Amino acid sequence: MIVYPLWHVGHHNEAGDGGSTVHVDASGVFCDESDGDDVKLLGIYSTVERVEERIRQARLLPGFRDEPECFYFDARDLDEDAWAEGFVRVPPGE
Numbered sequence: 001m002i003v004y005p006l007w008h009v010g011h012h013n014e015a016g017d018g019g020s021t022v023h024v025d026a027s028g029v030f031c032d033e034s035d036g037d038d039v040k041l042l043g044i045y046s047t048v049e050r051v052e053e054r055i056r057q058a059r060l061l062p063g064f065r066d067e068p069e070c071f072y073f074d075a076r077d078l079d080e081d082a083w084a085e086g087f088v089r090v091p092p093g094e
Helices: 048-058
Strands: 002-010 038-045 071-073
Touching: 002 048, 038 048, 048 071
Parallel strands: none
Antiparallel strands: 002 038, 002 071
């Protein structure tokens, strides 16, 4: 079964000499939690249509409406493992 987790990124990062916040880059919604970005899981949905409806609703709410392009989702197989090989912590500044 395919499910669709829906996320929103609240950005707090600063980029470049101009100090402007990066919301979306070439690969999609930009996220850097180590720089203060706040990632929220809005829900896990059974169809893309339900995801799109939830995005429409959320864009009317405080916080979410401030960054209306910062939602992202992808298709995932239910009961599929993530982080199956673990992870490595990278200390700040490295």
